[in-house]
Amino acid sequence: AQRVTQPEKLLSVFKGAPVELKCNYSYSGSPELFWYVQYSRQRLQLLLRHISRESIKGFTADLNKGETSFHLKKPFAQEEDSAMYYCALSSNFNKFYFGSGTKLNVKP
Amino acid sequence: EPEVTQTPSHQVTQMGQEVILRCVPISNHLYFYWYRQILGQKVEFLVSFYNNEISEKSEIFDDQFSVERPDGSNFTLKIRSTKLEDSAMYFCASRVEGNTGELFFGEGSRLTVL
Numbered sequence: 001a002q003r004v005t006q007p008e009k010l011l012s013v014f015k016g017a018p019v020e021l022k023c024n025y026s027y028s029g030s031p032e033l034f035w036y037v038q039y040s041r042q043r044l045q046l047l048l049r050h051i052s053r054e055s056i057k058g059f060t061a062d063l064n065k066g067e068t069s070f071h072l073k074k075p076f077a078q079e080e081d082s083a084m085y086y087c088a089l090s091s092n093f094n095k096f097y098f099g100s101g102t103k104l105n106v107k108p
Numbered sequence: 109e110p111e112v113t114q115t116p117s118h119q120v121t122q123m124g125q126e127v128i129l130r131c132v133p134i135s136n137h138l139y140f141y142w143y144r145q146i147l148g149q150k151v152e153f154l155v156s157f158y159n160n161e162i163s164e165k166s167e168i169f170d171d172q173f174s175v176e177r178p179d180g181s182n183f184t185l186k187i188r189s190t191k192l193e194d195s196a197m198y199f200c201a202s203r204v205e206g207n208t209g210e211l212f213f214g215e216g217s218r219l220t221v222l
Binding site: 004032034036043044045046049051086090093094095096097098099100101 | 111112139143150210213
């Protein structure tokens with residue numbers, strides 16, 4: 001069965017510290033992986049997708065097919081990174097599976 | 109910048125009542141979705157819609173649910189006879205043709221069933 005697991009409900013770090021938000025998935029085929037973010041009082045929006053292999057707002061995510069993981073990383077967290085982060089996967093774009101989300105709190 | 113808009117932002121209804129949630133997707137988008145999020149839980153897929161028909165639906169999307177694109181701009185989700193467990197935030201999303209996979213979400217409609 002398809003599943004996206006984000007083991008941490010809440011992650012608190014200090015400004016300037018590295019951050020890693022974990023995402024593991026189970027899927028029988030070759031899915032595409034995404035990170036979506038929801039800032040306070042804003043709508044859910046795409047942060048990045050693995051296929052584009054780009055860095056957005058200093059965040060990167062590497063797809064590790066062996067470990068079935070797609071962890072989101074940033075070397076130096078900023079206060080404005082505080083938000084809810086959702087990992088998601090899809091194979092055909094008709095259906096996206098989301099994780100339960102990790103709330104990132106960056107303390108000053 | 110074009111956005112997906114949803115109405116109402118919050119609706120309170122009695123159990124057993126019908127509810128219609130409305131969405132206006134971005135105008136050049138062709139794929140439409142409804143998701144829901146029960147408080148504290150994950151964002152769950154309900155249904156996807158393309159070319160005036162359902163592409164895929166989840167097991168949650170039973171006979172009590174239906175979707176419609178009545179006039180070429182609105183995309184509605186109807187719940188025929190609401191249950192307490194239908195209380196959730198309902199998100200509409202849309203995307204363009206092609207392989208970007210980027211979903212554009214509305215702000216959500218919070219449904220409270222009493």
